[in-house]
Amino acid sequence: MIYDTANTHTFVQALRFIADNPGLLATKALEQMELSGAAIGLALLVALPLGIVLGHLHRGSGVAIGASLFGRSLPSIFLIAVFLTVLGLGFENNMVALAVLALGPILTNAYLGVEGVDEDAVEAARGMGLSRSGILTRIELPLALPLIYIGIRVAAVTVVATAPIAAYAGGGGLGDIIANQASYRLSGVLGASICVMALSAGVWALLLALQRATTPKGVRVARVQNPAGELGKEGL
Amino acid sequence: MSTAAEIVFDRVTKRYAGRDGAALHELSLTIPAGTFCVLVGPSGGGKTTALKLVNRLISLDEGDIRIDGRSIRELEPVELRRGIGYVIQNVGLFPHMTVGDNIATVPRLLGWSKTRIQERTAELLDLVGLEQGDAKRYPSQLSGGQRQRVGLARALAVDPPLLLMDEPFGALDPITRARLQDELRRLHHTVAKTVIFVTHDIDEAITMGDRIAILREGGLLAQYDTPDAILAHPADEFVTEFIGEDRALRRLALRRLSELELDPVPNPDRPRVEASGASTVRNAVSLMVESGESRLLVLGDDGTPIGVLSLAHAAELLR
Amino acid sequence: MTAAGGPVIPNFGSGSSCVTGDHLFCWDWVKQHWGDTLGPALAQHVELTAIAVSVGFVLAFSLALLAHRRRRAEQPISIVAALVYTFPSIALFQLLVPFTGLTYTTVEIALVSYTLVILFPNIVAGLEAAPPEVIEAARGMGLTPRQTLFRVEVPLALPAIVGGLRIAVVSTIAIATIAATILPKGLGFPIFYAIALPTPFKTEIYSAGILAIALALVCDRALVLLGRAVTPWTRVGG
Numbered sequence: 001m002i003y004d005t006a007n008t009h010t011f012v013q014a015l016r017f018i019a020d021n022p023g024l025l026a027t028k029a030l031e032q033m034e035l036s037g038a039a040i041g042l043a044l045l046v047a048l049p050l051g052i053v054l055g056h057l058h059r060g061s062g063v064a065i066g067a068s069l070f071g072r073s074l075p076s077i078f079l080i081a082v083f084l085t086v087l088g089l090g091f092e093n094n095m096v097a098l099a100v101l102a103l104g105p106i107l108t109n110a111y112l113g114v115e116g117v118d119e120d121a122v123e124a125a126r127g128m129g130l131s132r133s134g135i136l137t138r139i140e141l142p143l144a145l146p147l148i149y150i151g152i153r154v155a156a157v158t159v160v161a162t163a164p165i166a167a168y169a170g171g172g173g174l175g176d177i178i179a180n181q182a183s184y185r186l187s188g189v190l191g192a193s194i195c196v197m198a199l200s201a202g203v204w205a206l207l208l209a210l211q212r213a214t215t216p217k218g219v220r221v222a223r224v225q226n227p228a229g230e231l232g233k234e235g236l
Numbered sequence: 237m238s239t240a241a242e243i244v245f246d247r248v249t250k251r252y253a254g255r256d257g258a259a260l261h262e263l264s265l266t267i268p269a270g271t272f273c274v275l276v277g278p279s280g281g282g283k284t285t286a287l288k289l290v291n292r293l294i295s296l297d298e299g300d301i302r303i304d305g306r307s308i309r310e311l312e313p314v315e316l317r318r319g320i321g322y323v324i325q326n327v328g329l330f331p332h333m334t335v336g337d338n339i340a341t342v343p344r345l346l347g348w349s350k351t352r353i354q355e356r357t358a359e360l361l362d363l364v365g366l367e368q369g370d371a372k373r374y375p376s377q378l379s380g381g382q383r384q385r386v387g388l389a390r391a392l393a394v395d396p397p398l399l400l401m402d403e404p405f406g407a408l409d410p411i412t413r414a415r416l417q418d419e420l421r422r423l424h425h426t427v428a429k430t431v432i433f434v435t436h437d438i439d440e441a442i443t444m445g446d447r448i449a450i451l452r453e454g455g456l457l458a459q460y461d462t463p464d465a466i467l468a469h470p471a472d473e474f475v476t477e478f479i480g481e482d483r484a485l486r487r488l489a490l491r492r493l494s495e496l497e498l499d500p501v502p503n504p505d506r507p508r509v510e511a512s513g514a515s516t517v518r519n520a521v522s523l524m525v526e527s528g529e530s531r532l533l534v535l536g537d538d539g540t541p542i543g544v545l546s547l548a549h550a551a552e553l554l555r
Numbered sequence: 556m557t558a559a560g561g562p563v564i565p566n567f568g569s570g571s572s573c574v575t576g577d578h579l580f581c582w583d584w585v586k587q588h589w590g591d592t593l594g595p596a597l598a599q600h601v602e603l604t605a606i607a608v609s610v611g612f613v614l615a616f617s618l619a620l621l622a623h624r625r626r627r628a629e630q631p632i633s634i635v636a637a638l639v640y641t642f643p644s645i646a647l648f649q650l651l652v653p654f655t656g657l658t659y660t661t662v663e664i665a666l667v668s669y670t671l672v673i674l675f676p677n678i679v680a681g682l683e684a685a686p687p688e689v690i691e692a693a694r695g696m697g698l699t700p701r702q703t704l705f706r707v708e709v710p711l712a713l714p715a716i717v718g719g720l721r722i723a724v725v726s727t728i729a730i731a732t733i734a735a736t737i738l739p740k741g742l743g744f745p746i747f748y749a750i751a752l753p754t755p756f757k758t759e760i761y762s763a764g765i766l767a768i769a770l771a772l773v774c775d776r777a778l779v780l781l782g783r784a785v786t787p788w789t790r791v792g793g
């Protein structure tokens with residue numbers, strides 16, 4: 001790999017790179033969002049129902065909380081490599097690899113959210129004659145929404161910010177630029193990275209807006225800090 | 237173990253930031269050494285403020301507070317506080333320390349030796365009615381009443397001449413509260429420190445206090461006197477309302493039957509109602525009213541009659 | 556892609572039938588190459604992580620104390636933390652190279668950054684967890700603000716700090732694999748190497764990766780035990 005010389009103008013050059021290559025960056029960004037979106041969707045499909053059900057049944061806390069621990073310990077390059085060997089080169093191997101990364105936060109937070117709903121509220125609902133599914137949909141899920149959304153947000157940002165590594169396995173996206181300093185030089189690497197950050201921020205903001213729009217007014221929203229800090233809110 | 241300090245409030249004034257009224261307005265009173273003084277009043281009366289001014293958790297606007305003649309402004313706040321015991325409603329025990337470590341906090345700050353701390357801790361546990369084994373336990377393992385006892389022990393650790401207590405029994409259930417009130421009063425007989433005790437409960441004030449200071453809204457002192465004097469001669473309408481319409485009965489609750497000069501026991505024609513000498517005149521009156529009797533037989537500790545109390549005599553006590 | 560200047564470790568060893576046939580997992584390769592590939596990589600990985608977490612912890616703790624005293628400092632630091640977290644790790648490593656070269660320093664700066672942004676919010680949250688009546692009692696008893704901080708607030712923050720450390724350690728072990736884009740060190744190197752071969756070599760990938768995961772899980776468990784040891788009051792029944 002060719003390494004550029006040190007340079008305080010690199011940041012300015014990065015901005016120029018962005019200005020000069022809107023088409024390229026847009027295409028790559030779209031690729032990356034496609035991949036990320038698919039990965040998050042897959043993870044949601046698997047982890048969200050599982051987390052909600054486990055939380056509702058107050059079972060499987062070990063699995064639910066351990067999933068995050070395990071997910072966190074998976075090196076992203078390892079995931080990419082494994083699925084490359086298993087599924088071959090293509091869209092699917094990277095999608096699955098990134099989805100694995102997203103499982104942890106979604107599962108754990110969905111579990112904690114539903115499991116942690118105020119017992120008194122559930123008890124009152126049962127006393128009023130709500131069925132099990134009624135309790136789940138009308139009481140537990142709405143009250144669990146803040147935590148569920150936190151899990152989705154953290155997962156989404158993790159996937160978007162990690163997706164560049166898929167370039168090592170033909171995944172495309174902005175990683176094609178970031179992993180290719182030889183062609184695009186440091187200004188390109190930095191420029192593409194800034195785009196990744198912007199994408200992450202955008203995804204975060206979008207999901208936050210979605211949360212505000214869909215959460216009933218009476219449900220308290222936990223104080224939102226930042227993705228790294230939110231990771232820490234999971235069970236000790 | 238009987239160090240006690242005289243506390244003087246000298247025209248103490250404290251204003252609220254950004255509000256019109258004063259929290260305290262030229263409060264002046266003298267608390268003789270060894271007195272159990274209760275600050276009581278409705279919320280907004282400034283009683284907690286007055287308490288916190290003494291150990292400078294809140295700063296004075298005007299006036300002065302003197303402990304044994306020395307102004308509190310003369311000492312550094314931290315030093316001042318180490319010489320004053322402070323007990324609050326939620327106790328504030330350090331959850332990460334054992335009971336023993338909690339009690340040893342200030343002694344350690346002052347550099348006491350390990351042996352001295354151990355001896356003092358054992359002494360204090362006895363004094364507040366806890367077991368020696370409790371020293372190794374953590375606050376989370378204790379009941380509310382036990383925690384408050386530890387709080388008291390912790391406050392007494394270095395034998396301070398002054399004890400500040402801010403509604404310490406407010407968060408306890410009535411039975412525990414009554415028991416702790418009792419024990420604290422007995423402790424005070426033994427230990428005789430100056431105590432400033434804040435409560436919003438007039439009953440608690442009457443039970444506990446040697447002197448009571450009633451603070452009304454706006455931080456004004458309505459009356460400062462012994463419980464009996466306040467009950468007998470309330471200073472104004474506010475005090476009268478505050479202590480309640482049954483103040484006469486409350487006064488009677490301050491006296492025990494065994495303290496009185498009783499009528500001799502007639503034989504035959506004994507009263508049909510009886511009570512032990514340890515119970516209060518108020519209870520005796522209650523029994524008489526309930527049964528329609530006008531006389532009551534008083535029994536000694538061994539159960540033998542020692543005298544008779546009549547309703548008329550009880551009424552006389554109020555004159 | 557290869558890391559510039561990295562030594563080429565002989566691949567495929569002495570070519571057993573398992574290896575040349577590229578079966579799923581070849582134990583003989585693992586045993587053969589433990590000494591020259593996996594073992595050293597593991598040791599390097601531990602070293603990289605240990606330094607990063609230690610330095611990151613010291614920095615995060617200092618910043619947290621600052622943010623605790625001056626609440627207004629918390630916002631800007633949190634924003635910076637969020638930015639660092641979303642910055643692609645492969646890029647961060649590369650961007651440091653012009654300044655600090657292809658060295659351990661580069662790797663450590665990047666790893667410390669990630670550790671910092673994980674630890675900082677956790678330590679701050681921990682420091683704020685002390686119940687208000689405990690702080691009031693401490694003040695009223697005559698503890699100085701510093702004494703209150705170190706004898707009361709910090710011990711009570713330990714559960715959150717240990718929790719943050721667990722996450723930081725596990726995450727750092729995973730991110731440290733990216734160091735191999737700069738240095739041929741750590742458990743990332745065998746993976747990057749094996750994935751770039753004409754036919755990716757499964758055994759090398761899996762063994763290095765599993766080692767990294769195992770290392771992370773072991774460290775996590777160790778921290779759980781450490782956490783319990785330093786917080787005896789959380790273990791007694793309430």
